[in-house]
Amino acid sequence: MSFYSNFELPDGQGWFEIIILSILMYSIFRFFKGTRGSSIFSGLIVFFISLYILTSVIQLDVLNWLLSKLTLYFSLAIIIIFQPEIRRALARLGRQPWGKSEIASQKNIIAPLIDCTKSLSQKKIGALIAIEREIGTRSFQDTGTAINAAVSPELITSIFFPRSPLHDGGVIISGTKIKSAGCIFPLSQKDQFNKTLGTRHRAAIGITEETDAVVIVISEQTGAISIAYNGKLRRGLSEDRFSRIITSMLTRKRTGLDHFRKKIDNEDENRGVIKMETIDD
Amino acid sequence: MTKLKKIFLHLWEDKYLFILCFIVAFLCWQGINEALLNDSQEKTKISSKN
Numbered sequence: 001m002s003f004y005s006n007f008e009l010p011d012g013q014g015w016f017e018i019i020i021l022s023i024l025m026y027s028i029f030r031f032f033k034g035t036r037g038s039s040i041f042s043g044l045i046v047f048f049i050s051l052y053i054l055t056s057v058i059q060l061d062v063l064n065w066l067l068s069k070l071t072l073y074f075s076l077a078i079i080i081i082f083q084p085e086i087r088r089a090l091a092r093l094g095r096q097p098w099g100k101s102e103i104a105s106q107k108n109i110i111a112p113l114i115d116c117t118k119s120l121s122q123k124k125i126g127a128l129i130a131i132e133r134e135i136g137t138r139s140f141q142d143t144g145t146a147i148n149a150a151v152s153p154e155l156i157t158s159i160f161f162p163r164s165p166l167h168d169g170g171v172i173i174s175g176t177k178i179k180s181a182g183c184i185f186p187l188s189q190k191d192q193f194n195k196t197l198g199t200r201h202r203a204a205i206g207i208t209e210e211t212d213a214v215v216i217v218i219s220e221q222t223g224a225i226s227i228a229y230n231g232k233l234r235r236g237l238s239e240d241r242f243s244r245i246i247t248s249m250l251t252r253k254r255t256g257l258d259h260f261r262k263k264i265d266n267e268d269e270n271r272g273v274i275k276m277e278t279i280d281d
Numbered sequence: 282m283t284k285l286k287k288i289f290l291h292l293w294e295d296k297y298l299f300i301l302c303f304i305v306a307f308l309c310w311q312g313i314n315e316a317l318l319n320d321s322q323e324k325t326k327i328s329s330k331n
Contacts, residue, residue: 007311014310021306026299045305052308
């Protein structure tokens with residue numbers, strides 16, 4: 001009985017605040033869903049709620065006091081545990097329309113990119129090419145070797161040629177130049193990708209989760225062409241389809257990307273999952 | 282209208298998660314409210330002493 005007496009029935013304003021809090025928490029849960037941290041997060045929440053209810057029912061005042069003091073450290077722990085997710089959320093926030101800046105036209109790199117992708121796909125040479133958009137990729141560029149050269153099919157093909165020193169890792173294109181090669185991209189931590197995708201594809205998704213870069217992936221085993229954007233992967237594209245999508249994305253500035261994002265979102269809704277035909281790399 | 286329907290449908294699919302969030306939010310609100318009340322009570326005590 002005393003457990004219930006601890007609670008005060010909220011007034012209209014209180015209920016409104018509770019509903020806003022629930023929506024906020026629901027959004028946070030949704031954001032963490034599918035990530036590695038989601039199970040830790042749910043575990044911590046369940047642990048704290050059950051302990052709080054237990055200590056309140058049996059009136060374990062000391063434990064209850066300890067629990068209330070621990071909540072401060074709990075919030076600190078959340079920041080440490082979810083550091084990658086928080087970073088991703090902030091990057092996404094910075095990507096919103098109100099923070100948008102002009103993207104330099106990347107029309108000039110379309111033809112060489114299409115040429116080299118076709119050639120690499122036909123030869124079944126694995127490749128990972130990230131095209132920087134609004135959000136900078138400097139931190140990833142620094143993990144590789146600086147190139148700073150004009151985009152050419154020959155250069156990209158020679159970078160990814162097996163046994164070349166830079167073939168492991170990704171190439172980053174900024175503006176109309178290849179800025180860096182042999183770069184290390186963060187791997188996507190989404191559980192749904194763990195068993196079905198190889199490292200190269202997961203790295204492609206990983207960088208698109210943190211930035212708005214467009215990433216081209218070519219499978220080493222099947223030669224399949226894929227495009228990753230906004231944390232999603234479109235696999236098994238035909239050469240024509242790939243040409244159309246990449247042209248649309250790089251010529252129409254932001255609208256091309258938005259169109260691609262909407263298209264992928266619609267397809268996800270219809271199919272329930274991201275299109276993945278084969279397991280490779 | 283269809284957008285609103287979509288949102289409600291989405292929420293209905295995730296009803297258990299939303300209920301859990303509501304419970305957590307309710308408990309959080311109780312804690313914060315209690316702390317605020319204690320704070321204001323202490324402030325009035327101090328002001329009445331002065």
